[in-house]
Amino acid sequence: MGKTRSIIWSIVVVLMLCAGTGQASRVLVMPTADGLAERSFELDYVYHGGRHDVLLQLGVHPNFSAGLKQEVGGPLYAVVKAVLAPETAERPGLALGGELSVARQDLYAVVSKQLGAPHIRGHLALGLGRYSRGMAGVTFMLNPVKVSNVPTTSLFFEYDGQDVAGGVTAQFSPELKTSLSLSLGHGLSVGMNYKMEF
Numbered sequence: 001m002g003k004t005r006s007i008i009w010s011i012v013v014v015l016m017l018c019a020g021t022g023q024a025s026r027v028l029v030m031p032t033a034d035g036l037a038e039r040s041f042e043l044d045y046v047y048h049g050g051r052h053d054v055l056l057q058l059g060v061h062p063n064f065s066a067g068l069k070q071e072v073g074g075p076l077y078a079v080v081k082a083v084l085a086p087e088t089a090e091r092p093g094l095a096l097g098g099e100l101s102v103a104r105q106d107l108y109a110v111v112s113k114q115l116g117a118p119h120i121r122g123h124l125a126l127g128l129g130r131y132s133r134g135m136a137g138v139t140f141m142l143n144p145v146k147v148s149n150v151p152t153t154s155l156f157f158e159y160d161g162q163d164v165a166g167g168v169t170a171q172f173s174p175e176l177k178t179s180l181s182l183s184l185g186h187g188l189s190v191g192m193n194y195k196m197e198f
Contacts, residue, residue, distance in 0.1 A: 027137035028167065028179050028191050029160045032123045033093030033112035035083035036065040040197040048189040049163075055079065075101040087112055099129075106130045123158075133161035139169075156181070165189060 026032060029048050036042055036059040044055040051074070057067030063083040070076050077099040087093030092113035099106040106129030115122045119141035126134045137158035143150070151170040156179075158165055167181025167189070179191035 026193075027123060027139060027156050027158045028165065028169075028181055028189060030123060030125055030135040030137050030158050031081070031095070031097055031108060031110050032121075032137075033083060033087060033095040033110050035059070035063050035081070035086070035095065036195075037197065038062045040195060042067075043194045044191065045193075046189070046191040048160075048183075048191075049186040057081070069099055075103055077101045077106075087114070089114075098127075104129055108135075110135075130161060135159060135161050151177075 026044065028046065036057055038059045038061055040059040042055075042057045042059075042065075044053075044057075046053045046055075052072035053069060054072065055067060055069040057065045057079060059065050063086075065079075065081050067079045068076060069079045078101070079097070079099050081095055081097035083093065083095045085091065085094040092111040095110050095112075097108055097110070106127070108125045108127030108131040110123060110125040112121055112123045114120065115138070121139050123137040123139075124134070125131055125136075135158065137156060139154050139156045142153045142155065151172045154169045154171070156167055156169060160183075163183045163185040165181045165183030165186070167179055169177055169179040169191075171177040175195050177193045179189075179193075181189045181191075183189060
């Protein structure tokens with residue numbers, strides 16, 4: 001009953017936010033090597049594996065962001081990410097990051113690269129803590145150009161170190177996108193991302 005209530009609550013939150021195209025700093029759960037623009041902030045909400053996470057990040061420098069992540073009913077994390085090498089046509093992007101709390105430290109290195117076709121990108125992450133088993137993801141943009149009221153849509157597949165998931169992301173505007181996925185072990189996952197420059 002509690003799990004069903006959590007899923008319903010997550011869907012309601014996402015739908016409420018949708019009523020009110022670019023690269024993503026996460027697939028759904030795993031990070032990418034993309035950075036957050038300077039003088040911008042990003043608010044993420046993810047329901048995955050029976051857990052609600054809220055993440056707020058600020059673009060402090062063109063290649064550095066910092067913020068806070070709260071597991072609802074769990075610990076508060078300080079979050080940092082540094083892009084060491086932006087992605088180019090010849091080489092993948094590389095970033096280092098971490099989620100740090102009093103109880104644990106989850107540190108990672110991640111690479112992201114376009115894979116041949118213009119709208120397919122791959123991501124690999126490895127590190128310590130929850131990143132110690134490695135993570136991998138692929139994103140594929142179906143319609144890179146937004147037409148009328150139809151959002152740009154991407155498919156994604158990811159391995160989060162424990163489970164394989166696949167889903168869809170809808171980008172309604174440069175500021176707002178939502179994600180819905182299904183994983184083998186965790187069932188339904190939902191996410192919302194809101195970006196704004198200041």
